[in-house]
Ligand SMILES: Nc1ncnc2c1ncn2[C@@H]1O[C@H](COP(=O)(O)OP(=O)(O)OP(=O)(O)O)[C@@H](O)[C@H]1O
């Protein structure tokens with residue numbers, strides 16, 4: 301099976317893969333046992349692809365995503381984003397790589413409680429050193445696009461979960477990143493809101509041809525994706541491509 | 545991130561945890577206040593000590609006299625000796641003086657020796673050193689070098705008794721009456737050193753007679769009156785100052801009439817040192833030459849040392865409280881970081897650079913120091929004012945000097961502007977320093993913290 305993917309890889313190199321995962325292996329060494337969370341995962345994700353990582357609990361979805369976002373170092377294997385092997389980056393460089401190229405949507409929203417919706421959305425631009433005026437204008441635009449024009453100056457504690465996650469989406473897209481990662485972005489939301497949120501994310505991504513890597517265990521959500529990679533016990537068991 | 549943005553985030557974070565920030569700040573206020581007050585007390589002490597010493601006389605002056613007879617290495621304090629002293633390092637001026645008390649001789653002036661002064665001291669100074677002696681002329685002029693020209697002390701004229709007035713009313717009371725004038729203008733009146741001729745036969749008659757018989761020894765011309773200055777010598781008060789040539793000659797004349805002893809030695813040599821820090825070493829040198837010395841040093845040094853000791857003690861007390869405040873800041877920062885572990889993870893996941901995270905925490909800690917420092921400085925000024933107003937004068941009054949309490953004008957606590965600046969600056973540095981370890985910890989928090997549910 302790995303061989304098969306390897307050949308597929310050679311073909312798609314020409315297509316300028318956005319993310320190329322090569323034999324990624326992660327072993328967690330505990331006191332008396334070791335847990336193999338990723339079992340030599342290889343895959344390529346194209347620019348503009350909305351890719352869903354699907355699987356049951358404990359299958360290694362989050363582990364894979366965290367590696368893609370450079371928050372964890374693999375036991376072996378490589379992850380290329382563009383031409384950069386992010387597994388080789390030092391932490392400080394990884395942080396700045398994320399700042400420039402990556403957006404994040406969290407399951408727990410992770411808005412900073414001390415900042416308003418607007419400030420939360422503008423935060424990644426602040427990290428990039430944009431002046432206040434410019435970043436607030438852009439943040440306001442994005443908040444309007446996620447339908448929160450009335451909540452611009454509200455604090456996270458004053459908003460519902462769905463609203464908070466919309467702020468989270470606006471924040472993820474504010475810097476126009478090449479890739480947006482999302483780990484169970486609707487895990488805490490009801491079905492109706494989930495649909496809203498998923499539509500919002502896919503719509504935003506399609507507008508700018510951005511790549512989305514989405515983790516979920518909900519088969520219904522997978523229907524929003526172009527491609528579904530199914531993991532079981534740290535191995536890719538299925539890689540379905542839907543026709544656009 | 546721009547500095548402004550980092551600063552903004554820091555302020556918000558401090559503001560969000562108002563009560564904790566306030567408690568930590570108040571720790572710094574107390575610490576800062578303690579240090580400032582302690583130092584201000586030290587400064588007050590030092591100041592009042594300085595004032596006291598100033599009142600005591602010239603601190604850079606060493607008075608050299610010949611050693612007592614029983615000192616083995618004793619040397620004559622003569623011209624040769626003085627020349628040796630002049631060659632020492634760090635000396636500004638050397639003024640040798642010969643002194644002679646008039647004992648049974650008198651000074652007389654006026655018609656038929658109407659005005660009489662029966663006690664005074666004559667001081668001789670080598671002509672070339674007269675300038676270095678630094679006498680201030682209050683009236684008249686300096687000795688020009690003509691024979692028998694002398695300077696009179698400021699109050700010499702008042703020492704004269706008017707023999708034509710009754711006892712008890714025959715002197716001018718210049719102590720209690722500021723506008724008092726002497727009986728005669730000393731600058732225009734010839735003065736004579738004279739000996740009272742006692743004739744046993746006319747003894748009874750003589751007592752009431754203004755026409756007692758006087759044997760003149762030496763006529764003097766007072767050309768100037770010196771301003772009283774005990775630093776320059778007691779003679780500026782009620783003595784007579786003259787060139788050494790005149791002095792030696794007059795001494796010989798007087799010798800013929802009395803048994804005042806002649807000496808080649810100077811009675812004292814005043815040595816002015818160029819800096820207060822050299823007094824000790826110069827004094828030792830002079831002692832080594834075989835003379836006896838005295839200066840304020842023996843008084844000043846232990847005083848200074850005791851003040852220094854007290855200052856150290858006070859500063860130590862202050863430093864302890866400041867140290868406690870620093871621990872407080874570090875503790876608050878660590879707590880805040882533990883509390884914000886997730887938040888820091890989010891910052892990292894969103895791409896906030898490590899140096900910006902570090903800066904944010906350092907600034908937070910520094911701001912606690914800054915606010916505490918400013919408030920502390922203000923509180924200190926208040927406390928200082930209260931102490932000065934209600935607690936009286938400086939701590940040095942405690943038996944170091946025999947001065948009455950309150951006579952030294954220095955305040956108990958003095959806060960110079962630099963102390964305020966230093967306190968604020970130091971508090972900021974302390975805050976940043978205390979924030980250093982916590983901020984390192986913050987930077988080490990993993991971005992994965994953001995992913996935990
Ligand atoms: N830090 C860790 N130390 C040890 N084992 C870990 C660690 N993180 C994950 N694992 C293990 O790796 C495997 C994959 O975990 P992961 O969190 O990726 O699962 P998941 O697919 O995201 O599950 P879920 O849907 O419940 O979130 C699990 O067996 C888990 O116990």
Ligand SMILES: [Mg+2]
Pocket residue numbers: 361362363
């Ligand atoms: Mg997971």
